[in-house]
Amino acid sequence: MNQINQVAVIGGSHGNELIGVYLVKKFQKYPDLIKRTSFKTLSLLGNPQAINAGRRYIDRDLNRCFLPSNLPTSEMSNYEELRAREIQNFLQTSNQNLVDVIIDLHTTTANMGICLIFGNMHPILLNLAAYLSSINPLVKVYIHEQPRNSGFLRSLSELGFAIEVGAIAQGILDAELFQQTEKIVYAALDFLESFNQGKNICTTNSLTIYKSINAVDYPRDKNGEIQAMIHPQLQFKDYQPLYPGDPIFLTLEGKKISYEGKSIVYPIFINEAAYYEKGIAMYFSYKQEIELSSSSL
Numbered sequence: 001m002n003q004i005n006q007v008a009v010i011g012g013s014h015g016n017e018l019i020g021v022y023l024v025k026k027f028q029k030y031p032d033l034i035k036r037t038s039f040k041t042l043s044l045l046g047n048p049q050a051i052n053a054g055r056r057y058i059d060r061d062l063n064r065c066f067l068p069s070n071l072p073t074s075e076m077s078n079y080e081e082l083r084a085r086e087i088q089n090f091l092q093t094s095n096q097n098l099v100d101v102i103i104d105l106h107t108t109t110a111n112m113g114i115c116l117i118f119g120n121m122h123p124i125l126l127n128l129a130a131y132l133s134s135i136n137p138l139v140k141v142y143i144h145e146q147p148r149n150s151g152f153l154r155s156l157s158e159l160g161f162a163i164e165v166g167a168i169a170q171g172i173l174d175a176e177l178f179q180q181t182e183k184i185v186y187a188a189l190d191f192l193e194s195f196n197q198g199k200n201i202c203t204t205n206s207l208t209i210y211k212s213i214n215a216v217d218y219p220r221d222k223n224g225e226i227q228a229m230i231h232p233q234l235q236f237k238d239y240q241p242l243y244p245g246d247p248i249f250l251t252l253e254g255k256k257i258s259y260e261g262k263s264i265v266y267p268i269f270i271n272e273a274a275y276y277e278k279g280i281a282m283y284f285s286y287k288q289e290i291e292l293s294s295s296s297l
Contacts, residue, residue: 001124001159004100004192008042008091009034009185011105013063013153014274015050016170019178020105023185036189038196042099044090046153049079054171056274063104064151091156102160103188104153105181107168109273110282111236114139114180117162119146119155123293124195129209130292131191131202132184139184140239142268142285144212167236170273205292210239210266210285218281219249219257228257230271230281238268241287249281 009027011020027034027043034041045051047062059078066084092098114136118125121143133139142164146155154160163184165177194201219228228249234242241264242248249257259265265284269275272282 001100004039004159004196005097006040006042006099007036007101007103007189007192008044008099009103009105010044010046010087010153012048012051013046013104014056014061014106015047015052016054016056017105017107018171018173019107019165019168019181021045021051022173023105023178023182026182034185034189036193038193039100041189042090044087046087046104047080047083049083056170063106063153066149066153066156067151068149087153088156098157100157100159101192102154102157103185104160104162105185106162106164107170107177108164108166108269109169110269110271111167111238112140112164112268113166113238114184115142115164115268116140117142117144117154117164119144119150119152119160120158121145122158124159125161126207126290126292127200127202128188128191130204130207132187133207134202134204135187136180136184138180141207141209142212143209144283202292207290207292209288209290210268211288213265213284213286215280216267216282216284217279218276219251226276227251231256234267235271238270239266239287241265242267242284 011024024043024045050057057080060080062080062083065080116129129141148155154162163181165181168174168177218226221227228251231247231250233247242259243264244259244261246259247256248259266287267282268285270282
């Protein structure tokens with residue numbers, strides 16, 4: 001890609017993740033904050049009904065609805081599927097290409113800090129991540145590789161990504177995380193502006209990433225009832241190494257369950273509240289240092 005023409009900043013795909021909601025409201029009130037000279041920046045509230053209801057979603061998770069099987073048809077029965085189609089129409093108007101970059105704003109109850117989530121390892125995304133982590137060492141990068149149109153909003157665009165911040169409870173604002181997220185959005189837009197101008201503003205050639213291995217569910221009985229909790233020694237230890245034999249769960253009776261894998265892994269999204277219904281206690285990832293090349297941009 002030689003030129004970024006349009007960027008979309010979207011918050012409130014989950015109605016109870018308020019940092020993204022109120023950042024987008026701020027951007028809509030003060031559009032010059034996200035205006036750049038070389039591309040057009042759009043801002044959108046993802047799930048208005050869920051925002052008004054103070055819920056993650058109304059009928060189903062909007063951030064799983066951006067599938068080819070859902071988008072082309074008008075025969076849809078639930079609100080989020082209809083909303084996904086409206087969002088795609090907003091991002092891809094008649095006779096125009098889809099926006100080049102999607103910045104999808106989220107929060108998490110897990111101790112993820114400021115995390116960039118990429119569905120691929122496009123050189124522009126990796127160099128963007130290196131730049132953002134160079135100006136804020138708290139930024140982490142999670143690679144969860146998925147094909148285009150895999151259901152996530154970010155998957156509509158090759159350069160789509162999520163900014164996930166936490167830990168924060170659902171339905172509340174946190175001033176520090178709000179300001180940190182806001183600064184990351186501005187810095188991402190500045191990077192894209194510099195890319196369009198042919199400038200390389202990244203000062204590092206390496207990047208630490210956490211690459212997804214698999215999701216891990218809670219121990220359950222034959223009826224699907226949860227039988228154990230995250231072990232206290234693991235709680236809030238996102239991005240920390242988990243060694244074979246380390247405690248991972250604690251049963252309701254107080255029995256320790258240890259990690260039985262043979263290699264070191266790095267758990268993330270540990271005990272995310274919204275993932276209970278999805279059967280996910282955490283994701284395992286591996287940590288990797290990669291070299292970057294600005295010539296590939």
